[in-house]
Amino acid sequence: MIKVGILGVGTVGTSVANILKKNRDIISARAGVEIVPVIGSVRSLDKKRDVDIELTDNSMDIIDSDVDIIVELIGGVEEPYILVSKALESGKSVVTANKALLAYHRYELQEKAGDLPLFYEASVAGGIPIIGALRNGLSANHIESIVGILNGTCNYMLTKMIKEGVSYGDVLKEAQELGYAEADPTFDVGGFDAAHKLLILASIAYGIDAKPEDILIEGIDNISQTDVDFAKEFGYEIKLLGVAKRRENGVELRVHATMVKDTHPIAKVDGVMNAVSVVGDSVGQTMFYGPGAGGDATASAVIADIIEIARGNKGPMLGYKRGLEGEALKLLETDEIESKYYLKLKVTDEPGVLASVTSALSKERISISSILQKESKVENRVRLLLTTHRCKERDIKAAINSLKALDCVGDNISFIRIEE
């Protein structure tokens, strides 16, 4: 019998304890041994929980108990880091769903774990077994790119905005009422949640030890109705994507709202669902789709890890049994990012403006792919929407500064990166 202790019996922890009981028949047959949840910790013992395991409000009771595997579902960074470290020091295997913990401390934890399993399938894209796919199923590949819808809240909001024309403000309010978004939605809509997950995937794919503050993170709060209309007209969806791309001299890691051509498999993923598209040099294009959140879906991934530990399978935690021997890929600076771009300008409606704009762009080596001029509500102003061919982030920023310097162009220039 394998005993499990749960740090943080909230929604997911309750699901873990209950599914371990409900599906005991199939879980024990697959693991080869009974797996029994015995103890869990909660912040307050007063609140009623729908589980029949022993509860404590002292996390150390879990660490000091005789359980074999500790499941960490507290959230946050430093408290779980201390507790997971103590669990590993006491010889216990650990399963965590905590993306923030891993975004900051995955390499230290790998070090501390040594030969002990420390698994985290639930930390990225909830119930989708993307960690296993990347660490095991696609391990023969140099990963060319990972493009993921890693935050269901943002995808729900963007789907509503595109498909139903609901405004950003209204859909945020609705998402908050439905419980998809927090009262302070920054962590989701600002792209930080997706960034934590992207960093975990980037370690397995590329061995990159980066932290959230090292990479480009933008959210979806700048998406306007004009952008949505343009996307529809030109055959794009708008998605908040985590993007990892291998280039000759390093790897791009970035999270931002993205226009995605509607023929890309990931463009078809709507609502709260998550999906991760992975391109490998041997396998080609793959995609993994499923629920990115929810108690039972997340518990499905947590328990899969527990079963793997029970079976005696060990990882390696971050996908590499040994280092890349000096070949680890370096993280590229934001300026080095290469993408196609959608630009939105306001210009005065007079002869020669288009020539000034295109000439300013061409001076910065930006080549235009498509262009759309629309009437504006303001007299003598028109909106100019255009897309570029592939270019460097540094150059598009320089070009935007050149455009702002033109008298005929308004200061408020925005852009969205395009994925084809």
Next chain:
Amino acid sequence: MIKVGILGVGTVGTSVANILKKNRDIISARAGVEIVPVIGSVRSLDKKRDVDIELTDNSMDIIDSDVDIIVELIGGVEEPYILVSKALESGKSVVTANKALLAYHRYELQEKAGDLPLFYEASVAGGIPIIGALRNGLSANHIESIVGILNGTCNYMLTKMIKEGVSYGDVLKEAQELGYAEADPTFDVGGFDAAHKLLILASIAYGIDAKPEDILIEGIDNISQTDVDFAKEFGYEIKLLGVAKRRENGVELRVHATMVKDTHPIAKVDGVMNAVSVVGDSVGQTMFYGPGAGGDATASAVIADIIEIARGNKGPMLGYKRGLEGEALKLLETDEIESKYYLKLKVTDEPGVLASVTSALSKERISISSILQKESKVENRVRLLLTTHRCKERDIKAAINSLKALDCVGDNISFIRIEE
């Protein structure tokens, strides 16, 4: 160093040998050890191969060599069964991409393998790591259903028929010219290839020991332009699906052309791509998408298995460390299948016909969901297309017999099952 021998150096075998060399950097870092292909067998030594490993035309040279892992890529059933058995007897781990071998002998091979790894990620859906997903990532779930596009040739043909209106005969010819279909296409278009793969998935999900002759296998050769037109009009795609469904008293396993509502994620999978949708009781709906064939994509899965063996991970081969203790699910008879159905009849164009048809159906407890009457080229005849609510295969067959007995209905009644 781990030495690999390859039984059958054809397209996939050549890719395996070459990718092991080309991606040696990342493969050895992930596996923790160098993995080197050293010997391979071919039918004829005269044909030039694009690999630089030792070649032999005697399979036993591979078995008797000092390799640690044997990769079986011969195809067929009995010859590889003997060779894989001998490899296991001589203490070698085995990786196979051979779905036919596993469709017939997976349980005997599991027995023979004992504690030795015998892995087969490449046998189902090529480069998609669906075996790992089902065996490990979703192991906490009772699997409610598996619905898979498991044959790229059929999906290519059906996509062309639906999207471009190409006839079955023309698209088959084109698929043969492109090398997607064999001169004798029966194995693909008859559903047998998909059935082999479905049986492998059904073992991992349900522990079911069935053989191809035990399950319903139909192909795509009966799909007419009328069916395609109806599908378009009513918002369906037509796909050849492998379907496994858990019901209260057992499991349905079946392969057949299927009308799939175009909102289902699998309906959006076009061309030669494969996809497998898995619904679990904890995780909900997931889908795995990628290339189902091709040398490099298949080799990606073969090498992933080799890396898992090098890492010391062991399985269990068919997903269960121990039996289900009398709870193994039984295979349901074909008559017990439950589905919605699309029916195509020719009826005489006269008063009372619709009443006769609907009354015949209702006597067999078949309830109609939608109905479409179309003019026919033959005078005094009309085509009646209808869909039913969920009913048993036994009842729809009885209903079809009742309809045939009516004077106003033509003998040639066809049906397609519907997945929603």
